[in-house]
Amino acid sequence: MTSTTTLPTELDTPTGNSPARVATASFIGTAIEFYDFYVYATAAALVIGPVFFPQGSSTAQMLSAFITFGIAFLARPLGSALFGHFGDRIGRKSTLVASLLLMGVSTTLIGVLPGYDSIGFWAPLLLCLLRFGQGLGLGGEWGGAALLATENAPPGKRAWFGMFPQLGPSIGFLAANGLFLSLAMLLDDQQFRAWGWRIPFLLSAVLVIVGLYVRLKLEESPVFANAVARQERVKLPLVETLSQHWRPMLLGALAMVVCYALFYISTVFSLSYGVTSLGYSRESFLGMLCFAVLFMALATPLSAWLSDRFGRKPVLLLGCALAILSGFAMQPLLTQGSSVAVTLFLAVELFLMGFTFAPMGALLPELFPTQVRYTGASAAYNLGGIVGASAAPFFAQKLVTIGGLGYVGGYVSVAALISLLAVLCLKETRDRDLSRVH
Template identity: 55%
Template sequence: MPLVETDTTPAKTGPEAADAAATTESGGESLRRVAVASFIGTAIEFYDFYIYGTAAALVLNEAFFPGLDPVNATLASFSTYAVAFAARPLGSLIFGHFGDRVGRKSVLVASLLMMGLSTAFVGLLPGYATLGIWAPLLLVLLRFVQGIGLGGEWGGAALLAVEHAPKRRRGLYAAFPQLGPSVGFFAATGVFWLLSAALDDAAFRSWGWRVPFLLSFLLVGVGLFVRLKISETPVFAKVRAAQEAGRVPALDVFRRHPKELLLGAGGMIIAYGLFYTATTYCLAYTTGTLGVSRNTMLGLSLVACLFLAAGTWLAATRSDGAGRRKLVLAGTGLAVVWGLVLFPLLDTGRPALIALGIGGALFCMGVVYGPMGAYLPELFGTTVRYSGASLAYNLGGVLGGAVSPLIATRLQPVFGSASVGWYVSAMAVVSLVCVLALPETRTRELG
């Protein structure tokens, strides 16, 4: 499907005419350029976020918490990982405030810089052997700053796509920023896999793990080059011209949209829970408890990532016809079942079944996640859309992403791996109930 409509087609009437008019409202802005900018930005920022998760599962416990036993060192490593999730709602408040008052574009540039530079500095940070207690403290600080930056990223990228898109194709254009996490995760895992295969274990643990972080310097430059070439979204430009932007958008969200905020966050819980259980925790579990080699698991994670991309694209693009709510409900329903299947597949120790288990979990996550790129923004009005969508998205991350690896690490030694699967299914039930209480939004006007 082409991303730019031309004047060579016959005259359109009815809904098609409205779509064509909406396509040209961006003042000549190429929708292809908007799609690329929203995709590249989220891919880079989620690459930055995910390399930390991979490093936390494989090496950060030894580099920054060497005095702890293996379980507690892993918990400490995952705790620094969770700090960024706690910071993400703060990032939503900060960047959402300016995104709803100043504009989407400038805020996205700032979030990319904050996220990218804090990630790169992790690669330069000496370990515990050099700095002592200051090493983990500075690691926590950089992780906190990273979380603030990512807290402002997703909402702006989703709005960049949705507010430029024709009404009947918002799901299609929102699919591009939603594919960013898939590509970011694939790139992060691929870089670690290549380094793990090319270096011996001592070199990988000494300096090799730092290379993915240092690559962020280059990626930030690429992201800035792309994002500085796009214009403000036409929907927000109208609001700014009419001087309708709210003074404190976050307060307006809590006052006017509390239901949408809380239920939207609840709907996101399983997307986060599935992802960070199936990737970060399962990477630590399979390499540590089951004894699967690091190279094997990184390779299987690359395969599983394809399932995430497929689920995301399929659900996001189908949501324009079938509806956002219906597809999100389908994904949460599948996740209830897959939570019970995941760990029996992992515990076989067979690579093909491990890939199926993780890939199936990520496919379910993609079916939920894909439509959310359009669904969450459509729940809120233009003057509070950046703040509302970002807060809902990132509050779901605190409840689903921050605590999942920590809870799973505690559950498995005491109650066995099956208990982690039940926990995943319980998160899916919570999200299912929340989405059932939300309306369908695909026919809503954004302006």
């Protein structure tokens, strides 16, 4: 059936969704959810192994902890399918609220979960279940936040608005690591392992309440509201995405690989390696990471501004090329024995992560039409995590025992090359109309 209704433009924004409110809601939700995710990542590098997998050597404990870390990345594509379905069928706002609740409840429950010494094998089993819940929640979070920002953006500023959910990871990581750093300075090792590590998980409940308050005050995005009015929704968004839009979904996922590899190798793996092999204390390495992540936060608005001005592809191709070269710097910088060299490596990797990550807030939504945009963008974002992040710390731990840090740096370079080739295969999306149906 053909409709004569005038297509909406990106300026048809409900009065309730002011630019400041959209920016705040898209930013605060991803900041809270990534805080939850990074709290677990930091705990996995420091304490999850001894508490939940006490049997075996320290290496076996670390590998087990990294396996639980990867479980959430396997759950994230399922979360993107589940929340994407409802996001494309019911709306962006309600789906974002549900994903935030699931993530927050899972994280808080990890904070009260007894260890192996108390309940035996039930401890790691329940940990894996809650970690799966974290992955489901985060799988639906990013796509909705990116759509909230980009579908409310004025013309020519989609990457700038799409930057706000991309800033969430920097702030979430800084909050998580800063809290762990404070605990490491205030508590001794026995106190930290006994109960101190649980505090960041429990604080998630407070943060989620704040996030819910902000998001419940939003109105539905204008692009989706107009699509509903024109009855353009599809019954099974996932089926349509897989059958009609599989190519942009696959290329978008591969373009994301570099972001994940840069981040999780330079944080989770490097933190574990720095404490166990390079002889740094928890607090000193966490301090270096807190400093380095500031460069990720600085790179995010710079890259967003550049991608609005010059296009998504040129910025991403430059970032991927530099990331390929950065892999070769890992071994010489981390093994030099200098804290300055280690901090330089972390700062460079996280700067490049922010530089390649920022344009994705606009690029991935621009790859899909309105009726499958939540599903498609979320699927691309989270499928990239399986390749670039789910097993990255685990494989890096294996690679370093086989060939040293040079092999781990090679992993980063290969991941960046994969993304560079994917971006080359994509068309420029800067001028696409988000109100289009096909």
